[in-house]
Amino acid sequence: MEKVYIFDTTLRDGEQSPGATMTMEEKLDVAKQLARLRVDVIEAGFPAASPGDLAAVRQIALEVEGPVICALARTTKDDIDKAWEAVRHAARPRIHTFIATSDIHLEHKLRMTRQQVLKVAREMVAYAKEKCEDVEFSPEDAGRSDPEFLYEVLEAVLEEGATVLNIPDTVGYCLPDEFGALIAGIRQNVRGIERCIISTHCHNDLGLATANSLAGVKAGARQVECTINGIGERAGNAPLEEVVMALKVRRTLFDCYTDIVTEQIHRTSQMVSQYTGIRVQPNKAIVGANAFAHEAGIHQAGYLRNPMTYEIMTPASVGLTQSSLVLGKHSGRNAFRARLQELGYHLSDQEIDRVFARFKELADKKKTVTDADIEALIEDELYQPGEIYRLELVQVTCGDHCIPTATVRLSGPNGVVQDAGLGTGPVDAVYRAINRIVREPNELIEFSVESVTEGIDAVGRVTIRIEADVPDANGNARKKVYSGRGADTDIIVASAKAYISALNKLLGARQQAKSSAHGEAGL
Ligand code: KIV
Ligand code: ZN
Numbered sequence: 001m002e003k004v005y006i007f008d009t010t011l012r013d014g015e016q017s018p019g020a021t022m023t024m025e026e027k028l029d030v031a032k033q034l035a036r037l038r039v040d041v042i043e044a045g046f047p048a049a050s051p052g053d054l055a056a057v058r059q060i061a062l063e064v065e066g067p068v069i070c071a072l073a074r075t076t077k078d079d080i081d082k083a084w085e086a087v088r089h090a091a092r093p094r095i096h097t098f099i100a101t102s103d104i105h106l107e108h109k110l111r112m113t114r115q116q117v118l119k120v121a122r123e124m125v126a127y128a129k130e131k132c133e134d135v136e137f138s139p140e141d142a143g144r145s146d147p148e149f150l151y152e153v154l155e156a157v158l159e160e161g162a163t164v165l166n167i168p169d170t171v172g173y174c175l176p177d178e179f180g181a182l183i184a185g186i187r188q189n190v191r192g193i194e195r196c197i198i199s200t201h202c203h204n205d206l207g208l209a210t211a212n213s214l215a216g217v218k219a220g221a222r223q224v225e226c227t228i229n230g231i232g233e234r235a236g237n238a239p240l241e242e243v244v245m246a247l248k249v250r251r252t253l254f255d256c257y258t259d260i261v262t263e264q265i266h267r268t269s270q271m272v273s274q275y276t277g278i279r280v281q282p283n284k285a286i287v288g289a290n291a292f293a294h295e296a297g298i299h300q301a302g303y304l305r306n307p308m309t310y311e312i313m314t315p316a317s318v319g320l321t322q323s324s325l326v327l328g329k330h331s332g333r334n335a336f337r338a339r340l341q342e343l344g345y346h347l348s349d350q351e352i353d354r355v356f357a358r359f360k361e362l363a364d365k366k367k368t369v370t371d372a373d374i375e376a377l378i379e380d381e382l383y384q385p386g387e388i389y390r391l392e393l394v395q396v397t398c399g400d401h402c403i404p405t406a407t408v409r410l411s412g413p414n415g416v417v418q419d420a421g422l423g424t425g426p427v428d429a430v431y432r433a434i435n436r437i438v439r440e441p442n443e444l445i446e447f448s449v450e451s452v453t454e455g456i457d458a459v460g461r462v463t464i465r466i467e468a469d470v471p472d473a474n475g476n477a478r479k480k481v482y483s484g485r486g487a488d489t490d491i492i493v494a495s496a497k498a499y500i501s502a503l504n505k506l507l508g509a510r511q512q513a514k515s516s517a518h519g520e521a522g523l
Helices: 024-037 051-063 077-087 103-110 114-131 147-159 176-189 209-218 240-249 262-276 297-305 333-342 349-365 371-381 426-438 491-517
Strands: 005-008 041-045 068-074 093-100 135-140 164-169 197-202 223-226 390-397 405-412 415-422 443-451 460-471 477-488
Touching (some): 005 240, 024 051, 041 051, 041 077, 051 068, 068 077, 077 114, 093 103, 093 164, 103 114, 114 135, 114 147, 135 147, 147 176, 164 209, 209 240, 223 240, 262 371, 333 349, 333 371, 349 371, 371 477, 390 426, 405 426, 415 426, 443 491, 477 491
Parallel strands (some): 005 223, 068 093, 093 135, 135 164, 164 197
Antiparallel strands (some): 460 477
16 A cells, blocks of 8 residues: 655645634644644745735744645745745755746736746746755646646756655636546656645535545555645635545545545544634534434434444544443542543643633533533633734623613723614614724624534634734735624623634734834744
C-alpha cells in the first residue's frame, strides 16, 4: 500500500471563506489539533496578505510539532521572502508558490503571455529553492489550462527543484474522469515527474471536490489538499473527512492509506466550526449531526440487529463515542475528566477547572448532562476569541404587553459598565444595550439559535455574524464578517454571549490592524 499525504489548507484556503476569519490564538489551536489529527502538511496561511497573517504562520511554525508547516506565496520575490520569513523556524518548512496557467487567467487577470508565465514560474521556484529545500508549485486553474502548456511549465519548475506539483481545479470545473485524466496525462508527459509528489487541490463548485480528489489518487496523485468541513472559497474545498474516510472505508480499491487519526475527526470538525462560525449542515457526510442517525423504522430494525446493515463505518471511527457513563450533579471531577479524555479533549488542569465549574452549574439545572452539552460548554468557555469584554449580567423584561427592555453589565477596558436598551424583542434590546456600552458600529447579518440536545431543559447555542468596516494591510476600509457563538440553557444569555464573542473578534482585528500600521506586528 502507498501513502497518500494529507495537506490541510483550512488555515489558508479555508480561512478565505467569508466570515471565517480566525484570531492568532484560534489559528494556533486549530494547528495543534491538526497535528493531533496527524495531517502531513499544514498550510498555515498566506504571509504576504497582511502582517497579522505572517505573524500567525510564524507562531505556528515555532510552536506546532509534527507536520510540515507550509506558507503560500505568489511568484514574486516579496511574497516568497515573506513566506520564508514565516516558516523558516519550523522543523520542516515548505514554501508553496503559484501562478495561473489557464489562458483566461493569463489574459484577464495576469495580462501576461505564456512565455512570461513560464519564465516567472521557473525563476521564482529557483528563488524559493535557494531558501527552502521543500518547494511546492501550483499552476492555478490547471483544470482549465491547455495540457501542453501545463506540461511545459511543470517540467520547467521540476528542473528548478520543485518537490511537490499541486494541480488545482481552482474553479471546481472538472468532472472526475477529466480530472483523473489530467493527473494521468501529467504523469505520462512531464519529464522528471517521478522525482516529485503529484498533489490534488479540488474546489467544490459542482459538488465534485471529493470525487475529483479521489479520481486524482486513482490516477497516481499522492498528496491531497483539503480542508476541515470542506470550508473554503465559494463552495469550498475537498473536505478532509470525506477524502480520508473514503480512502479508509474503500482502501482495497485504492491500495493506499493515510496516517490520519480518524478518531480525531469529529473533534477537529467541531473546533473549526466553532472558530469560523460556519455551521456544519446536518446531512453533511461524516461530520453532520445526522451522519449516523437512523430514522426510518425499517432502517432502525436492521441497524439494531447488525449496525453494518446501514452503517459503512462506525461512529467511533470518526470520534463519536457513546458514553456508558451518565454525568449529573453528583458526578465528581475525576469522572468528568475521564469523559473529557474519552471525547478526545486535551485540556490543561486550569481549563478543566473552568469547564467543571460550568458543568456543575448546568447539572443543577439539567438532570443528565450529555456529551453534546459538554462540547457546547467547552466551546462556550474555552474556544472564544481573546477577551476584551465579558458579560457579567443580563436581565430582560419582555412579553406581549410590554416594551422589551434589557439591562446589561459588561467588564471591559473601562472597568465594569452597565446600561439598558429597548428593542423590538428581547434579543434586540440586549444587543442595543451592549451597543451603548461597546460603541462599535456593525451590522448583524445572521442570527441563529439551535438546541444542542433534545428536551425542554436543553442547552441552546446561538451563532451570529456581524459585518463591519476594518482597515486592510494598506489602511483601506474593507467590509469584514466576524462570527460569534454562545451557549446557555437561557437563549437570551446565549445570544448576549454570542454577540460579545463576535465583538471581541472584531475589536481584536481592529487592534491588530492598528499595531500592524505602527509596525508592531511582532515580526
Ligand atoms: O484554488 C487554487 O488554485 C489555490 C491555489 C493557490 C493553490 O488555492
Ligand atoms: Zn484553492
